[in-house]
Amino acid sequence: MDHHTAGGYYPPVGFHFKVEFISVGNDNDVRFQSVGGLSMELEVENIKEGGQNLFEYKLPGRSKFSDLNLKRGLLLDSELIKWIKDALYNRDFKPANMNISLLNSDHEPLLTWQVFNAWPRKWSVSDLNATENSIMVETLEIAYTYFTVKKG
Template sequence: MAKAPVAGGYYPPVGFHFKVEFVGIGNDNDIRFQSVAGLTVEYDTESFKEGGENRFEHKLPLRTKYPDLSLKRGMLTDSKVIKWCLDALQNREFKPAQINVILLNEEHQPLKTWNVYNAWPKKWSVSDLNAQDNSIVIETLELSYNYFTVN
């Protein structure tokens, strides 16, 4: 099927076609998530006041900081990722992992990959259970990590 021409020849990728790989941990179901949040990097800064310059302060970059990674999905009853998470949260067996968040195109080929290093589970939560709602149970993983690279 031919694609319709797009003004400027470029059409931005969609944000709903992605997978999350837990290197060496997950199974086929563990790549499916509803949402990924926290792929952000920013610099801490230090202000420097220059003598005689009253119009502004210099801001100098110090170190980068990365917020926690938040992953949401419908709860799985047989998940190696949740076993890895619970080993850390219940047994204090922390085994940092590499996680790859991969944005896919319409042919399911990688467009962009975020390689998240030394991730470990900080929090696991399950949505409220309510007999009056007709909704699936959502589990949320919050992971701390050192840094990520983008390919």
């Protein structure tokens, strides 16, 4: 039996995706080389009980969401860069919602992370180096309130 088709399931490949900033950005602004930081964890509250020195109770606390790290080749003409500059230079923050979609081979979304109230925290550009023939990469660090995941 062919182990590649066991149960007919193929895990989706992680390099076929699209990033949309809803209400910000143009067609160029969906192409990113990498997206990092789609993670969520629960904070833990430790509660000590009187007379009990061996252990403390651990209770689930708030949900905590990591900042997103987006990387792409440097774009000069970009609505997104204007949004970032407005926030970082002019302190004019306009939080935007985002969709990060994992796509199938027909470019249809398999899973979509819906990210709420995103705003730019940091914008950096790769080092300038005359000895390397590599493209300039910009990195966006995006803070946000929370995300949900939906199929399709």
